[in-house]
Amino acid sequence: MQQGDQEAVALLYERYGGAAYGLAYRITSDGSAAEDVVQDAFVSLWKQAPRFDPERGQVRSWLMTIVHHRAIDAVRRRKGRNERALPEGPEEFVATRGRPEELAEWTLEAEAVREAVRQVPDEQRRTIEMAYFEGLTHVEIAERMAVPLGTVKSRLRIGLEKMRAYLRPRVVE
């Protein structure tokens, strides 16, 4: 076990703990569940750290994806529903150290994403948020909103496409 690594995780916690806790809390609406999610996510980050290519990707993307999955799982367990298998998820991201310029990039990106979401019409945005923050399937969303399934599919698709088009020139991959 490397002392330096533990210090690095502490540093990442200083930088991203608030964002991780904010996302977990938004999804679970429960402080103690959100704490468990954040703890699990940082432990996963720690366990899997040796697998990452240090030169590529963003550690925060990866961390936030884990937080999202764990938080959605917690909500589903609470509702007595089966957890769904994780999508390909975290391994699509690879991690780097939490460097100042990465933090800076994320700050800029968060700004751009908030702007992008503001460009999406209300109904499409609400539909996307029900999927992302509540973990509902499109069938469940259709029931909840009392609209046909086809409407939900196209709202998810068109809304996300608007976000994507808005972000493409603004967020450098």
Add this chain to the structure above:
Amino acid sequence: MNCEEAEDLLGAWALDALTDDERGEMAAHLRSCARHAAAAADWRATAARLAATADVVAPPPALRSRVLQAIAATPQDGVARPVLAGAIPRAGDQQRRRPPPVAAARRRFFELRPAAWAAVAAVLVAAVIGLGAWNAVLQRRSGADVGRLATRASSVSALRMNGTQNAGVVVYYANEKKALIVTDGLPALNAATQTYQLWAISGGRARSLGLLPAPVGGSSVAVVPFDAGSAQRIAVTVEPPGGSAQPTTPPVLVADV
């Protein structure tokens, strides 16, 4: 599932909103269709960005020590397995992945290299550098991550502290009328009694740009609305918690944008 149906479900797939049956069929289609596999990865990356729209909330202070204790009690995965950027992993796929280059495998993931960042920053902030010069510097550096920040920038300026040039940078985006402030070597304050506050200075008048987040390891980052047409200088002062209406102390950091 055919291509038309897959196309139709891209949004729901990216947001993990498919039913279990649909998800299985979609996954099967993505394994056999390169076009939709690429599209699905792209859409999912967009969906993942929604994380940034949740408010940042300070966790309870006790969580930090809980996390660090849990980490101290948890062994790391022993074997370094490569993770390829953009790859969509599949069950049973692990053994077919390329092993990592030896040099990369030797490097510790968490090895922090503030010196590399400081070196780039030092070159950049030696003077107010135009975009062309910034790019030239970046092309000579392997730390191209920094370059991604600069690709849309209109100007880069030095942050000065007590006459030294190496206190960070201000990157100005004219199109968006925004400034990105990155500090380097900024001392921590006692949050109970003091905070850093940002100001736009124009003709001797100061307008608050808000509080600067507490620095971690000397580094703090903020994005603020800023128009170089109406103010030419950004300053940082030490103020009481919550900030002041006007600066009450001399600036500790200054940049001419």
